[in-house]
Every structure is written in C-alpha cells, then in structure tokens.
Amino acid sequence: MLLRPRREDHLVIGKYTGKIVIGIGFLMVVPLLTSIAFGEWDTVVDFVISISLCMAFGYGTQAVCRTDRDLGWSHGLVVASSSWLVATAIGAMPHWLSGHMGSYLDAMFDVMSGYTTTGLYLMQDLDHIAHGLNMWRHLLTYAGGQGIVVIALTFLFKGAAGAYTVYVGEGKDERLLPNVVQTARAIWLVSLLWLAVGALALAITGLALGQEPVRAVLHGLWVYMGAWSTGGFAPQSYNTFYYHSLAYELIAIVVMIAGSFNFALHWAVWTGKRREVVRNIETLSFAVTLSLTVLVATFALARAGVYSDAMVLFRKVFYQLVSGHTTTGFSTIYARAWVTQWGPIGLMVTTIAMAIGASACSTGGGIKGIRMGVISRAFMQDVRRMVSPERAMVTAKYHHLRDQLLDDSLVRTTMTITIAYLSLYGLMAVIGTLYGYDFLEAAYEGVSAASNTGLSCGVTAPTMPDALKVLYIIAMWLGRLEFMSVFALGGYAFAMVRGRR
Amino acid sequence: MSRLVPRCPGVRVILAVNLLIALVPGCAHAAASGVAPRTSTELVASPAEFDGEAVAFTGEVIGESMERGDMAWLHLNDDAYRDRNVEEGAPLGGYNSGMAVWIPAEAASTVVTFGDHAHEGDVVRISGTFNAACPEHGGDMDIHASSLEVVTPGHRVDDPVDPGKVVWAIVLSMAALVAFLADRLRARAEDTRGM
Numbered sequence: 001m002l003l004r005p006r007r008e009d010h011l012v013i014g015k016y017t018g019k020i021v022i023g024i025g026f027l028m029v030v031p032l033l034t035s036i037a038f039g040e041w042d043t044v045v046d047f048v049i050s051i052s053l054c055m056a057f058g059y060g061t062q063a064v065c066r067t068d069r070d071l072g073w074s075h076g077l078v079v080a081s082s083s084w085l086v087a088t089a090i091g092a093m094p095h096w097l098s099g100h101m102g103s104y105l106d107a108m109f110d111v112m113s114g115y116t117t118t119g120l121y122l123m124q125d126l127d128h129i130a131h132g133l134n135m136w137r138h139l140l141t142y143a144g145g146q147g148i149v150v151i152a153l154t155f156l157f158k159g160a161a162g163a164y165t166v167y168v169g170e171g172k173d174e175r176l177l178p179n180v181v182q183t184a185r186a187i188w189l190v191s192l193l194w195l196a197v198g199a200l201a202l203a204i205t206g207l208a209l210g211q212e213p214v215r216a217v218l219h220g221l222w223v224y225m226g227a228w229s230t231g232g233f234a235p236q237s238y239n240t241f242y243y244h245s246l247a248y249e250l251i252a253i254v255v256m257i258a259g260s261f262n263f264a265l266h267w268a269v270w271t272g273k274r275r276e277v278v279r280n281i282e283t284l285s286f287a288v289t290l291s292l293t294v295l296v297a298t299f300a301l302a303r304a305g306v307y308s309d310a311m312v313l314f315r316k317v318f319y320q321l322v323s324g325h326t327t328t329g330f331s332t333i334y335a336r337a338w339v340t341q342w343g344p345i346g347l348m349v350t351t352i353a354m355a356i357g358a359s360a361c362s363t364g365g366g367i368k369g370i371r372m373g374v375i376s377r378a379f380m381q382d383v384r385r386m387v388s389p390e391r392a393m394v395t396a397k398y399h400h401l402r403d404q405l406l407d408d409s410l411v412r413t414t415m416t417i418t419i420a421y422l423s424l425y426g427l428m429a430v431i432g433t434l435y436g437y438d439f440l441e442a443a444y445e446g447v448s449a450a451s452n453t454g455l456s457c458g459v460t461a462p463t464m465p466d467a468l469k470v471l472y473i474i475a476m477w478l479g480r481l482e483f484m485s486v487f488a489l490g491g492y493a494f495a496m497v498r499g500r501r
Numbered sequence: 502m503s504r505l506v507p508r509c510p511g512v513r514v515i516l517a518v519n520l521l522i523a524l525v526p527g528c529a530h531a532a533a534s535g536v537a538p539r540t541s542t543e544l545v546a547s548p549a550e551f552d553g554e555a556v557a558f559t560g561e562v563i564g565e566s567m568e569r570g571d572m573a574w575l576h577l578n579d580d581a582y583r584d585r586n587v588e589e590g591a592p593l594g595g596y597n598s599g600m601a602v603w604i605p606a607e608a609a610s611t612v613v614t615f616g617d618h619a620h621e622g623d624v625v626r627i628s629g630t631f632n633a634a635c636p637e638h639g640g641d642m643d644i645h646a647s648s649l650e651v652v653t654p655g656h657r658v659d660d661p662v663d664p665g666k667v668v669w670a671i672v673l674s675m676a677a678l679v680a681f682l683a684d685r686l687r688a689r690a691e692d693t694r695g696m
Contacts, residue, residue, distance in 0.1 A: 045666045052673035059680035063687050100587055124593045127563045128586040130618045210567035236564060237597035244574050244638055312640040334545045334642060341548060462595060
C-alpha cells in the first residue's frame with residue numbers, strides 16, 4: 001500500500017529540484033558569454049531571459065520549499081526524474097527564442113535529446129545558428145553526459161547525506177570515492193582532463209585541415225563535447241562528415257570510446273590500476289560485440305559493393321559502428337544513406353549495436369556492456385550446470401573493479417532492466433510502424449532514441465507527428481535514467497492521488 | 502546525426518519549389534554545357550543511379566573553404582535557406598541539405614562570403630562528377646568539381662534585437678532578483694531562529 005506523500009515530502013523534492021534548475025541557470029552563463037564575445041546581441045537577450053527564468057524558478061521554489069529534512073531514497077529518485085523534466089522545459093527557452101524551432105515541443109525535444117546525450121534534433125537551418133546557441137547545444141549535452149545532478153552535487157548540494165539517492169536516480173551507481181560529492185567532483189576531474197586533451201587535439205587537426213583559428217577551436221571544443229558525452233551533436237548539419245579527415249575521425253573514435261567507458265574504470269586507470277582496462281567485463285563485452293557487428297556489417301556491405309576499396313569499407317563501417325555502439329550518434333554518411341546505401345542488414349546490425357550500447361555509469365545509453373556480460377556469463381553458467389553432475393556446485397565470476405560472484409539476485413536485476421529496455425525498443429518500433437514508417441526504419445530510429453544514440457535514417461524530422469515527438473522525448477528520458485527513477489516519479493504521482501493517508 | 506536531406510513530403514515540396522525557382526538560370530547554363538543539374542535530395546535518394554555521372558549543382562557555400570594543397574573542400578547547401586536564412590526572417594523550411602564539393606583551391610578562392618549566423622553565403626554553381634562513395638575520400642559522397650561560377654554574391658546578415666524580448670528580459674530579471682532575495686531572507690530568518 002502506497003502512503004500519500006506529506007507536505008514535508010513535497011518540500012524536500014521542491015527544494016532540491018530548485019537547486020538543480022539554479023545549476024542549469026549558471027550553466028547558461030557560458031553560452032551567454034559566447035554570444036557577447038561574438039556580438040550576437042539578440043541571442044544575448046535570449047540567454048538573459050532564460051537565465052532569469054531559471055533563477056526565478058529555482059530561488060522561488062527554494063524560498064517556498066524551505067525544509068531541513070534530508071532526501072530519502074524515494075525523494076532522490078523523484079528529484080532526479082522531475083528535475084530532468086523541469087530542466088528540459090526551462091532549458092528549451094533559448095532554442096525556442098532563436099526562431100529555429102517549429103514549436104516549443106520541438107525545442108523541448110532537442111533539449112531532452114541534449115541532456116540525455118541522444119543527439120537527435122529538430123532544429124532547422126542549423127548551419128546559420130548563433131555561436132552562443134551552438135555552445136548551449138553542446139554544453140547541455142556535455143553536462144547531460146556528466147549528469148545534470150552531478151553538476152548540482154558538485155556545486156550546490158554541500159554534502160547532503162541523501163544526495164547519493166539523486167545520483168543513483170540519474171542512472172549512476174558507482175561511488176568512486178566514499179563521499180558522493182567527492183565522487184561527482186572526481187567525475188568532473190576525469191572529464192575536464194579529457195576535455196583539455198581532446199578539444200586541443202581536434203582544434204589543432206581542424207587548423208591543419210584548413211579551418212580558421214577561431215572556428216577550429218570552437219569546432220574542436222564542440223565536437224569533443226559531442227564525442228565525450230556520446231551525444232553526437234555537431235556544429236554543422238553535415239555532422240563529422242564535414243571534416244573529410246581520417247585524423248579527425250580517429251581522434252573522435254578515441255574520445256567516443258573513452259566517453260562510453262564507466263567512470264569507475266577511468267578512475268581505476270587514473271589511480272594506477274591500468275590492467276583494469278583489459279580485465280573489466282564491460283570492456284571485454286564491448287570488444288566482442290563491436291567486433292561482431294563490424295564483421296557482419298563489413299561482410300554485408302562488401303557483398304552489396306557499396307564501397308569499392310577494402311580500407312574505405314572498413315573505415316566507414318568501423319566509424320559508424322563505434323559511433324552507434326558507444327551511443328554517440330556521429331556519422332560520416334548522409335541520414336538517408338543508411339537506407340539507400342547500407343540497406344536492411346546495415347540498418348539491423350547498427351540497430352543491434354545501438355541497443356547494446358555503452359558502459360554503465362558512463363555518459364552513454366543502451367542496455368549496457370555490464371548487463372550483456374552478466375547475462376552471457378549466467379547463460380554459460382547454466383550450460384555448465386546442465387552438463388555437470390547433479391551435486392556439483394557451479395559458480396561463476398566476473399571482473400568489474402574486483403572479482404565478483406555471479407549470484408541469482410544480480411542476474412534477476414540485470415534481466416529486469418534488460419527486459420525493460422527490450423520492451424521499450426519493441427514498443428518504439430511498433431508505434432513507429434503504426435505511424436506509417438517502414439518497420440526497420442522505425443525500429444532503427446526508435447532504438448536510437450531509447451538507447452540515447454541519435455543516429456537517424458530520416459524518421460526524425462520537424463514534420464513528424466507531435467505524438468511521436470512526445471514518445472521519443474519519453475523514450476530518451478526513460479532510457480537515460482534507466483527506468484527506475486521515472487517509475488518512482490510515476491509512483492509518487494499515483495500516491496498523491498490514491499495513496500493511504 | 503548527419504541530417505541533410507528531409508524525408509517528409511511537405512518539406513520536400515517546399516524544397517522542390519525553391520530549387521525549381523533557383524535553378525531556372527542554372528538549367529539554361531547546364532543545358533548549354535550538356536551537364537544535368539541535380540539536387541542533394543535526388544543524389545542522396547538514388548546514389549547508385551547517379552554514381553560517376555557529370556552533374557551541375559547550385560547551392561549556398563556554408564562554413565569555410567578547407568584547403569588541402571592545390572584542392573579545397575566546399576559545402577554547398579541547396580535547401581530552403583539557400584537565398585535567405587532564418588536569421589534574415591526566412592520561414593522554417595526543414596533541415597539543411599547539401600553536398601560536399603572537392604574543387605581546385607584556385608576556383609574555391611573566388612568565393613568571398615561563407616554562410617554562417619552572421620552571413621548568407623555566396624550562391625555558386627559548380628559542375629563536376631558525382632561520387633556515391635568516393636574511393637579517394639574515404640567513401641564520402643561528394644562531387645569532384647572542375648568549375649565554379651558565383652550566381653549570387655553573399656551578404657552580411659543583421660539580426661537586430663527584438664524590443665519585445667528586451668522587455669521580457671527586464672521583467673524576468675526583476676522576478677529572479679525578487680526570488681533570490683526572498684530565498685536569502687527566509688534563510689537568514691531561519692538562521693536567526695536557530696541561534
């Protein structure tokens with residue numbers, strides 16, 4: 001029986017949601033300064049409006065919802081899921097004010113896509129948008145990759161004991177350090193180091209490719225943010241195809257893969273445990289499934305004769321599949337080329353890679369490598385049980401930071417989330433098909449949204465039905481938060497109406 | 502996500518009408534030179550059909566010219582914003598759409614204005630060979646062009662501040678200040694009670 005939430009519950013949720021929205025307001029200062037630097041005065045006003053709205057909402061909510069009570073487990077989950085919704089609604093303001101969006105729903109679509117590091121977009125005439133707005137697009141995907149709650153934890157929570165529940169609610173459950181605020185700061189430390197190296201490498205390459213210095217630096221920063229966050233946004237409509245450069249693609253591949261790895265793995269390497277990279281179940285799982293999908297796609301495209309040269313074929317296949325598997329969404333082919341050149345097998349293989357996705361506690365989405373690893377180990381354990389004598393004790397282990405015993409409760413939890421993802425993928429495919437899209441294309445696009453990848457074969461468009469846009473927004477949100485905190489928000493809403501007093 | 506060619510019929514119609522209007526002089530030129538004018542929508546929809554074919558293509562040059570030795574990359578958009586972009590008040594007409602063009606750097610140097618937030622780029626017409634998956638350029642879909650002609654020079658785009666937005670900015674800034682002060686005052690009052 002659910003208990004009806006009391007006034008104190010609403011206050012604690014309002015207070016922490018307000019803090020997170022204030023964090024979003026502070027984040028908007030970066031694109032504001034960018035627009036000032038480039039003299040984009042209309043965009044400056046857009047950001048002043050948006051920042052003011054964030055601050056009015058955030059401080060207003062804090063003022064109304066004053067309480068000393070700390071976050072409980074359910075509060076944390078509800079704060080995580082509700083703050084993503086509020087942050088999307090308010091964060092969409094600069095997009096909408098820019099005049100490049102067909103509706104406020106389209107603006108919310110793009111912002112949810114950014115926060116969830118998906119990369120699908122409905123923005124029109126992207127090639128003429130302001131630098132400030134481009135900075136905001138990439139910054140929100142970079143911030144979303146770290147987790148917008150992580151940002152608030154880092155700067156605004158000041159050691160609240162219940163903060164861990166919000167952190168978990170955002171789909172992250174690794175404590176790199178004993179204190180969750182220290183963990184959030186450690187995540188930032190890792191990300192900022194990669195930012196310095198990755199953005200610099202891309203900027204230097206951009207200069208060598210013939211870009212002007214200012215554009216090379218901005219593109220380097222933005223493409224880095226898109227790659228590290230596994231978001232897939234890029235400053236031009238041509239995405240990374242714009243650069244026509246193997247070097248640029250190689251750097252992007254390294255950053256995409258690094259961004260898709262578990263922050264705990266990064267931290268282990270950071271603290272000297274380098275062998276973790278080759279022992280961890282997630283990296284092994286990623287290596288196996290990436291190799292298999294690349295192999296199948298290479299074979300299929302070679303048979304189709306799309307690419308005449310073997311190296312060219314491998315370069316195209318490897319780049320698109322690393323992008324799909326890490327749930328980044330960068331591509332060096334046209335959206336419709338997935339259909340007109342890659343064909344049904346190419347679409348299917350990429351859909352599978354996107355569905356599996358990146359590592360847990362990373363910037364990426366999808367079912368996650370650790371779940372694939374645990375399920376395959378459990379499967380092997382069951383096979384061994386069947387062929388072993390009845391009395392034999394068959395145990396299995398996996399390595400994630402340390403050797404861990406595979407027990408039935410872990411397998412059950414893993415299967416629950418995996419089935420939830422598969423159901424969501426299936427639902428997206430069926431609904432897309434009911435709207436008149438080809439089944440394979442609907443499945444590809446639906447999985448891309450729900451796994452927070454962002455590759456598109458052309459289904460996502462400003463003219464797609466509004467109901468489908470709403471469905472995609474929900475799928476991106478569910479996929480990123482891994483269901484539980486969204487279910488908790490649903491339960492909270494239900495308890496408000498039907499809960500016992 | 503590489504998003505260059507709209508799939509929906511409505512946007513395609515808008516694009517087609519725009520391109521039809523824009524390509525009238527282009528058609529005359531193309532007919533004279535014996536090269537068929539093509540759109541990015543056509544080329545991406547049926548790459549195998551046009552692979553290796555001599556094509557003429559007209560579009561707004563966006564971004565920059567990326568020179569690589571004697572050659573350069575240009576990106577030509579033939580979308581709804583080819584002659585007037587959203588910042589200038591053009592109605593929304595779907596995603597950007599265009600083609601990558603590999604061209605001698607000398608020809609590329611005739612382009613003066615490149616399309617971005619502050620500029621509507623030169624509209625140029627090129628002719629060359631379409632490659633569905635260019636082996637020379639890592640399988641990219643591109644056009645290897647031999648000639649370039651500026652059809653319409655680009656121009657600077659002014660994006661004046663909307664006075665209505667300024668009013669909203671002032672009102673909301675005041676609201677944010679009031680909310681901030683209310684929060685601080687309540688916090689101070691609680692601290693005083695706690696003492």
